[in-house]
Amino acid sequence: MTASTAPAPGTLKATQAALAAEHAAVYGYGVVGGRIGDDRLQEARDGYAAHRARRDALARTVRALGGTPEGAAPAYTLPFAVPDAAAAVRLAAELESRVAAVYADLVRASEGALRREAAGALREAAVRSVRWRGSGVAFPGLAERAAAPTPSASASASAGEL
Template sequence: MIPQLGAALAAEEAAIYAYGVIGVHLNSRGDETEARTAEQAHRGRRDYLVARLSQLKASSAPSPAGYELPFPVTDRATALKLAIRIEDGVAQSWRPVLTVTTGNDRGTALAAMTGAAVRATRWRRLAEVTPVTLAFPGRP
């Protein structure tokens, strides 16, 4: 379970970083609220993962100071594109946790994966990307 939780933690840390970049390029109240809410959700998942790994006597790797973005973020369109990419990636990072957990841990992993998938759908709608859903969120 520890490697999978560690991978989810890395994805959540990357998401928190990415939303810092995304926020700079959004300029409507709606977009900004969406991004802030998403970032808070990722911080909550990050805190859960750090605590859970600590319970399991595993140390969480320190998060890197910066990340290389998959493409330059220069405007609203690229910011929304990154937000979609990030949420899809977070969903993918939680999916393997489902197979190595049971009970509440699995329930939390599913809630985290679902939350990311729903945010990806909301970002797709804001970016006017269709279709707004994936058949199998979290599947790489």
Template sequence: MSGSGTEVDALQTTLAAEHAAVWLYGLLGARTSQSAEAGLYTAVRAAYDAHRERRDALTGDIASLGASPVGSAPAYTPPAGLDTAAGRASAALVVERSCAETYAALVGSTTGERRTRAVGMLADAAVRELSFGGEPEAFPGLPSDSLS
């Protein structure tokens, strides 16, 4: 294995987060009307596509380091409140914030090209949060208690 254990662990953690995000966005897409909620549907679809792409890239990165990529969980628990557009947007915001925290940890655990991609993933998640009602943050991806 050519990557450090810390780097591989961070990549595996990020891959696990991507599996969960892809699952949730699939669920949100199935519950969001393309005609009645066009803006939300477009944002959910874009997030789904981005997280699938990341999942696939991370799988390749981990395999290239000689490790076996983690698989998705056998089941995920859907969040409450998915019966309204506001609830679906809130669930998407939670998953983007969670992924941003994972990406921030990945930035700190990688170097070179992988770190550059992790920074891009973090920036993308921060911007995507705005699509789901999030507020701009000075340091996206850092837990709010770490800034005190």
């Protein structure tokens, strides 16, 4: 991801939130990969690689915006137990939905190249979510916000939660 020379207000905060979400997704895909069946293992590997690449790009963007990238937590609290392949599929879909919501925040907070890249990341997360879940929502990244108490609730969630 890249940054423009004069970021819009809130851009650094939204970029840090996206970075935190990518850290959590990388961790979560580690769990998914350990529980997923062989039939979907490559899909899990692809998701893991995509989130690692986005995480690394966001760290560079945070630096370009004048910030210090937030580090990953040593562990994250999973939203539910993941004892088998079916739960791993549900976790992967949940990870993608949460990442899409944070990228929706970054789209709103940024402009220019960073906004385009955030929109692309939102689209990719939405597509992966549909593949894992088997269905989608009309407005990926925004549907997750409908139940949230504030527009940026998941973006400001603690770093230890997925």
